[in-house]
Amino acid sequence: MFRSKFNLKLAAVITAMSLLLNLSSAHAKEITLLNVSYDPTRELYEAVNAQFAKNWKAKTGDEVTINQSHGGSGKQARAVIDGLEADVVTLGLAGDIDAISDKANLLPSNWQKRLPDNSVPYLSTIVLLVRTGNPKKIHDWDDLVKPGVSVVTPNPKTSGGARWNFLAAWGYALKKNGGDEAKANDFISALFKNVPVLDSGARGATTTFVERGIGDVLIAWENEALMARKQFGQDKFEIVYPSISIRAEPPVAWVDKVTSRHGTADVAKAYLEFLYTPAGQEIGAQNFYRPRDPAVTAKYASQFPALPLLTIDGDFGGWKTAEAKFFGDGGVFDKIYQPGS
Amino acid sequence: MFENFGWLSQSQADPRKSATADPPLVRFALIAIAMLFLGLFLFIPVAAVFAQALQHGLGEYLKSIIDPEARSAIRLTLMTAAIAVPLNVLFGVAASWAIARFDFPGKQTLLTLIDIPFSVSPVIAGMMFVLLLGVRAPIGGWLYDHGIRIIFAEPGIVLATIFVTFPLAARELIPIMQAVGSEEEEAAIVLGAGGWQTFLRVTLPNVKWGLLYGMVLCNARAMGEFGAVSVVSGHIRGHTNTMPLYIEIMYNDYHYVAAFAVSSLLTLLAIATLIAKHFLERRVIPVPQKGADEIETKVAA
Numbered sequence: 166m167f168r169s170k171f172n173l174k175l176a177a178v179i180t181a182m183s184l185l186l187n188l189s190s191a192h193a194k195e196i197t198l199l200n201v202s203y204d205p206t207r208e209l210y211e212a213v214n215a216q217f218a219k220n221w222k223a224k225t226g227d228e229v230t231i232n233q234s235h236g237g238s239g240k241q242a243r244a245v246i247d248g249l250e251a252d253v254v255t256l257g258l259a260g261d262i263d264a265i266s267d268k269a270n271l272l273p274s275n276w277q278k279r280l281p282d283n284s285v286p287y288l289s290t291i292v293l294l295v296r297t298g299n300p301k302k303i304h305d306w307d308d309l310v311k312p313g314v315s316v317v318t319p320n321p322k323t324s325g326g327a328r329w330n331f332l333a334a335w336g337y338a339l340k341k342n343g344g345d346e347a348k349a350n351d352f353i354s355a356l357f358k359n360v361p362v363l364d365s366g367a368r369g370a371t372t373t374f375v376e377r378g379i380g381d382v383l384i385a386w387e388n389e390a391l392m393a394r395k396q397f398g399q400d401k402f403e404i405v406y407p408s409i410s411i412r413a414e415p416p417v418a419w420v421d422k423v424t425s426r427h428g429t430a431d432v433a434k435a436y437l438e439f440l441y442t443p444a445g446q447e448i449g450a451q452n453f454y455r456p457r458d459p460a461v462t463a464k465y466a467s468q469f470p471a472l473p474l475l476t477i478d479g480d481f482g483g484w485k486t487a488e489a490k491f492f493g494d495g496g497v498f499d500k501i502y503q504p505g506s
Numbered sequence: 507m508f509e510n511f512g513w514l515s516q517s518q519a520d521p522r523k524s525a526t527a528d529p530p531l532v533r534f535a536l537i538a539i540a541m542l543f544l545g546l547f548l549f550i551p552v553a554a555v556f557a558q559a560l561q562h563g564l565g566e567y568l569k570s571i572i573d574p575e576a577r578s579a580i581r582l583t584l585m586t587a588a589i590a591v592p593l594n595v596l597f598g599v600a601a602s603w604a605i606a607r608f609d610f611p612g613k614q615t616l617l618t619l620i621d622i623p624f625s626v627s628p629v630i631a632g633m634m635f636v637l638l639l640g641v642r643a644p645i646g647g648w649l650y651d652h653g654i655r656i657i658f659a660e661p662g663i664v665l666a667t668i669f670v671t672f673p674l675a676a677r678e679l680i681p682i683m684q685a686v687g688s689e690e691e692e693a694a695i696v697l698g699a700g701g702w703q704t705f706l707r708v709t710l711p712n713v714k715w716g717l718l719y720g721m722v723l724c725n726a727r728a729m730g731e732f733g734a735v736s737v738v739s740g741h742i743r744g745h746t747n748t749m750p751l752y753i754e755i756m757y758n759d760y761h762y763v764a765a766f767a768v769s770s771l772l773t774l775l776a777i778a779t780l781i782a783k784h785f786l787e788r789r790v791i792p793v794p795q796k797g798a799d800e801i802e803t804k805v806a807a
Binding site for chain 1: 636640641642646650655657658740741742743744745755757758759760
């Protein structure tokens with residue numbers, strides 16, 4: 166008697182609870198995405214995430230929370246390969262996403278063809294940030310190899326930005342010397358002799374230069390340099406645009422194996438596609454990334470001066486070739502850089 | 507006792523004092539140097555942390571601490587310590603009991619091995635877990651396929667913390683257990699006490715201060731650990747950042763108030779731990795009985 170009453174009550178409670186649960190799940194799903202990104206995009210994706218979550222809720226009624234993880238691009242790729250469950254990766258260069266595809270097979274090797282513009286929603290370039298008044302008179306890459314100039318750049322082994330830095334300097338030297346690789350090698354070797362410390366990521370290098378006051382010039386992403394000026398005051402630092410630089414292309418991709426396990430394929434794709442919309446492009450420009458959209462580009466033209474830009478595919482034969490030649494074990498960087506020398 | 511030295515006390519009032527005390531100038535210089543070092547390397551930096559944290563007022567300070575990401579980091583750090591410390595105690599008691607009470611082959615080896623987490627760099631400790639439990643390793647891959655997340659999730663952080671802290675309690679307890687000896691326990695057993703009763707009523711009271719001291723050390727290390735935790739964390743904001751990792755991230759994000767506010771909180775936790783340690787230390791070191799011992803302590807103080 167007592168037992169059956171108790172069972173009845175229990176059944177009623179369970180039914181009520183399951184009803185409640187059903188109701189809530191019919192109303193709105195709660196989705197979580199993890200965006201594993203490189204160093205200087207913290208502010209960019211904070212803004213993007215807020216806007217995208219709002220749009221997605223308006224469209225589907227679902228709550229989407231996007232978690233962020235930041236670090237040197239190469240280091241982040243390594244973490245994804247080791248099991249960090251990124252639904253989307255937004256890294257500093259295509260080579261790092263290639264590594265995730267090659268080493269862990271988490272996404273197809275043709276990932277770059279799945280979104281417009283080679284999966285690169287924003288562009289940037291590499292510039293020189295100097296202290297106000299430009300006390301060492303730095304105007305172009307040549308000035309970085311002068312004796313007594315201290316240059317801050319992160320480690321190309323772990324940082325995507327540093328690899329763009331390296332290639333921009335190399336490209337300049339090659340052009341100047343009529344394609345003589347031996348001379349370019351001497352130039353880059355002299356440049357790295359002036360580097361007192363290699364941080365693991367672009368943000369670490371910025372902090373070294375800006376906060377710790379080390380170095381006369383920081384080779385940096387344009388977006389990172391503009392951000393540092395915004396944070397620390399326009400009067401503390403100046404941006405020097407060199408005579409030639411490189412078109413930095415930080416790509417994005419969803420990670421198929423992870424999204425299919427999480428059931429987040431649709432929202433991950435929509436998240437990345439949002440970056441290409443006018444609203445997404447506007448957020449990019451506000452965070453100092455060069456937009457792709459012509460209208461947004463025109464609106465922010467004064468913020469992004471035009472300059473001759475080398476490209477990774479046109480001038481360096483794509484990332485696979487550049488990676489092996491310059492940054493692989495025993496590559497150019499290994500040969501020219503001896504710590505402490 | 508001093509009659510033998512009568513010839514000495516004729517020239518000076520108190521022979522003991524002249525023999526042990528330094529000239530006032532030396533004493534003053536030593537104190538000044540010690541204070542200067544303390545000031546330069548401790549008080550000023552700690553004060554600077556608090557000054558930075560409060561540079562925009564108390565409101566900003568509190569706001570940075572109740573930020574959801576900050577709260578998540580504080581919660582994770584406290585949770586990690588709350589798991590690591592009891593396990594540390596369990597291991598410490600078991601290991602010190604085994605080493606102090608029994609003779610067995612490999613005892614010396616065990617004593618040496620206990621120190622490994624101390625002697626390897628924390629980064630290597632973290633890397634070890636990634637190698638073992640990362641998705642590319644056989645064990646890690648199996649766990650991953652079965653929906654168990656360790657690396658780049660909270661369990662990995664707890665594991666890494668346990669690894670780097672686990673010798674702490676054992677290291678404190680082993681010498682104390684060896685010094686106390688097993689006579690009292692033998693007496694208890696002869697008088698009819700059971701094993702568990704002996705442990706609770708005789709062994710534990712004898713070593714309790716050492717055990718507490720070990721817990722304090724373990725807690726301090728667990729809350730402050732950076733290297734090992736950084737490797738296994740994945741740095742997912744609001745999820746796998748502990749306080750030290752969060753501080754670094756806020757600093758790199760140009761959020762100095764947040765970075766230093768959480769730093770100051772961590773400093774306060776450390777100071778609370780040190781105060782606890784100070785009181786426990788006075789209990790652990792046997793209080794000198796009388797006579798010569800007393801004089802020695804006074805000189806040392």
